[in-house]
Amino acid sequence: MALFDAFSAIVRRDLVLAMRRRSEIANPVLFFILVITLFPLGIGAQPKLLQAIAPGIIWVSALLATMLSLDSLFRSDFDDGSLEQILLSPYPTSILVLGKITAHWLTTGLPLLIVAPLLAVFLGMPNQSLSILLITLLLGTPILSLIGAVGVALTVGLRRGGMILSLLVLPLYVPVLIFASNAVEMASTGLPVTAQINILISMLLMALVLAPWPTAAALKMSINS
């Protein structure tokens, strides 16, 4: 169980670090809320229209909030050298990276889940789709963190990594956006959504298995350069 110990040590460490810099947790959530508030202001407060586009708005905002929070995944560790120590440890880097991604999701993805129902009510989404919205966020945001980790690992060594990161990561987010917002939309009209949920689950499993490898490889590359 040494491997699991290493994994949980990384998760614990990152959680403690996050608790000491609470603004990093607050930023993505505030961004999420702000962007969603901007939509009614931009397109007018017609309840019908808002209700129709609510799943899309919530999901696009979640996507952008996750993307903005990605930079904190490896940045401070890269700057203070602890990333090198993590890569030097005898445990497989992919597992340790998975630990970092888990902690990152707990501090940035999970808060989105908590405020999402409130925002759904703001936008007038019907109650029966709330649970589906939460399920898609629960399944979808970890995928976003996992895929985003690859992108951020590739760009962590760059000074101007921010813009290029969005170019790398957003196209890969398309499938999650499609299935998740579609599921919520279907649910609000009372249609079955098992297919979309199953696809999201399979994408999450694939991302869990496949994403840590290229992330670890990209981190090694970033450290060496």
Next chain:
Amino acid sequence: MFLVPDPVVRFFHRMASPPHFYAFSERLMPWLVVIFLLLTVTGLYGGLYLAPPDYQQGDSYRIIYIHVPAAWMSLFIYVVMAIAGAIGLIWRIKLAEVVMISSASVGASFTFIALVTGSLWGKPMWGTWWVWDARLTSELILLFLYLGVIGLYGAIDDKRTASKAVAILALVGVVNIPIIHYSVEWWNTLHQGPTVAKVGKPSIHLSMLTPLLLMALAFKVYYAIALILQARVELLQRERNSQWVKVKATEEGGL
């Protein structure tokens, strides 16, 4: 190495050495250009002159001879890029990295051409420049993937590191392309379905198909030409401090 005949293996081993590739590609180039011109001239003559007009679309369907080969190439080149990237990552072959990065801009151009010609074709057929059709959308996302590759390569100063980063990105992308494609298709069928009245796939007549295949071949050869030209420049830049480039420079430029 068990099934591959020995001369083939030796050919590839020699090809992996930059000076040999440089010399070989120089000799290969005129042949490629001749083949490309022959294929293009016959393909365009067959497509624009010999092939009959379509019974529904009239003459405007003829843009297919540019549009479809370009769309095929856009995907093909991404796969080539990912394979070259994997070879570069695994065996650390410099030439594979050069092939990978030289492919990116060619592939992005083909994707762009496919999008533009598709939109030009869409105007008379569908009455609009752009529809959120599944193929158009996934082609657009493919363009973004290419731009990401080019952008990442440009952002990293050390070109060997950049090649590694791009290779990882291309491999991640190639896993994702089918997922993106099918998700976009699913999204499209749910959102608009029958609004895009596709002509279906009428069994295409031989007189129209032959030029199309000729043009597809011509585009493949064109890709080879563009790739080699780019790769030669990239090689010279990367190897500018090595002996063979210096010899080459004194031979040709009399420096």
